[in-house]
Each structure stands twice: as C-alpha cells, then as structure tokens.
Amino acid sequence: AYVVTEPCINCKYTNCASVCPVDAFREGPNFLVISPDDCIDCDACVSECPVEAIFPDDEVPEKWEHYIEWNEKLTEKWDDRVINETVDPMPEADEWADKEKTVDDIVQ
Numbered sequence: 001a002y003v004v005t006e007p008c009i010n011c012k013y014t015n016c017a018s019v020c021p022v023d024a025f026r027e028g029p030n031f032l033v034i035s036p037d038d039c040i041d042c043d044a045c046v047s048e049c050p051v052e053a054i055f056p057d058d059e060v061p062e063k064w065e066h067y068i069e070w071n072e073k074l075t076e077k078w079d080d081r082v083i084n085e086t087v088d089p090m091p092e093a094d095e096w097a098d099k100e101k102t103v104d105d106i107v108q
C-alpha cells in the first residue's frame with residue numbers, strides 16, 4: 001500500500017484524494033492517511049502531491065518509516081472520514097511545506 005508521510009502535516013493540499021480510484025484516503029484535521037486495506041497500489045496519487053508526501057510502503061524514507069504504522073492506526077480512527085475530492089489546503093500550507101514536523105503535530 002501507499003503511505004502518507006510527514007510533509008502532509010499542516011499542508012493537506014488534497015490533490016491526492018481526487019485521483020484515487022478506490023476512495024482510499026481518510027481525512028483528519030491537518031493530515032490525510034491512506035487506508036492500507038483499500039489501496040490498490042495504482043500509483044496515481046504520488047505525482048499529485050506538491051510536497052512529495054506519498055510513497056509506496058517499501059520505499060518510505062527510513063526517517064519516516066513510522067508513518068506506515070500511523071497510516072494504519074489513523075485509518076482505524078478516521079475510517080468514516082473518506083475524502084475523494086480536492087478541497088482548499090490548510091490556511092498556512094505554503095508556510096508549512098518546507099518545515100520540519102513530527103507525528104506529534106498530527107491533530108487527531
């Protein structure tokens with residue numbers, strides 16, 4: 001499955017969500033995740049993300065490998081919050097795009 005990682009936090013551009021053919025994205029307050037059970041590994045979302053937050057699970061950079069588990073966990077938590085369209089990004093998305101963030105910054 002594909003995984004959303006750190007650059008998405010506080011940006012949430014949502015370009016990824018509208019191209020997913022199986023509605024695998026779930027939306028939290030400041031982050032999206034991909035349901036590992038729904039993802040069909042089609043690769044359509046990767047090039048849509050302006051901050052390059054999405055990776056196949058076997059190519060996630062080592063420093064972000066814990067996001068594999070976070071996508072699983074947060075999919076359970078946000079399972080009824082499917083997002084399948086592109087909406088406005090977070091108000092300060094462009095400011096946050098290049099900043100360091102951590103999983104502690106994810107609002108649940």
Ligand code: F3S
Pocket residue numbers: 004007008009011012013014015016017031032048049050051052053054
């Ligand atoms: Fe996040 Fe990138 Fe999608 S910032 S919402 S993974 S387009």
